[in-house]
Amino acid sequence: QKEVEQNSGPLSVPEGAIASLNCTYSDRGSQSFFWYRQYSGKSPELIMSIYSNGDKEDGRFTAQLNKASQYVSLLIRDSQPSDSATYLCAVTFSGTYKYIFGTGTRLKVLA
Amino acid sequence: DTAVSQTPKYLVTQMGNDKSIKCEQNLGHDTMYWYKQDSKKFLKIMFSYNNKELIINETVPNRFSPKSPDKAHLNLHINSLELGDSAVYFCASSQGTGGITEAFFGQGTRLTVV
Numbered sequence: 001q002k003e004v005e006q007n008s009g010p011l012s013v014p015e016g017a018i019a020s021l022n023c024t025y026s027d028r029g030s031q032s033f034f035w036y037r038q039y040s041g042k043s044p045e046l047i048m049s050i051y052s053n054g055d056k057e058d059g060r061f062t063a064q065l066n067k068a069s070q071y072v073s074l075l076i077r078d079s080q081p082s083d084s085a086t087y088l089c090a091v092t093f094s095g096t097y098k099y100i101f102g103t104g105t106r107l108k109v110l111a
Numbered sequence: 112d113t114a115v116s117q118t119p120k121y122l123v124t125q126m127g128n129d130k131s132i133k134c135e136q137n138l139g140h141d142t143m144y145w146y147k148q149d150s151k152k153f154l155k156i157m158f159s160y161n162n163k164e165l166i167i168n169e170t171v172p173n174r175f176s177p178k179s180p181d182k183a184h185l186n187l188h189i190n191s192l193e194l195g196d197s198a199v200y201f202c203a204s205s206q207g208t209g210g211i212t213e214a215f216f217g218q219g220t221r222l223t224v225v
Contacts, residue, residue: 043218
């Protein structure tokens, strides 16, 4: 069974701090990795995609992928109260045609 | 202009009824999905279509029947609704079948069965 795991949280960080969200996955045949943000009552919104080992930066967000250790992380710098949401990690696996989601980590940024 | 749109946004219905949810995307994508998000916020794939062909059919009760009249539309019909069907249903689309590119989600349909 291919699985994607996240700590459900809540992860509380003070405003201006770096929030670090982690995701592990169970299969080495994975190919694409995505981070989505979901506000309460809203739909998942894509933040970042990452396909190869290393870091990828986009504004205040940095995604990090380590395929050998089977984890992908999301760093949010200068966290703002508006970043408070559930962050979903999604992985696609070779030979399948679906995005498998983790259970999400709830982030709270305290003003 | 909404990229992936679903209707209705809210659906409240009685047990035993039949209902449909519609989804349309204007992104030019060739693959569309239905996901179910339960009360614990877990997103689970139900179906996927590529160019009108069913390519994923997870272990979903036969009461759920998807239909894709063309690659821009994917509907979900649910027969004999049960209390356990209450959830938020999301439509999504992406380009290609390998899940290589990003998926974009509609605003969701909150289904409540009473």
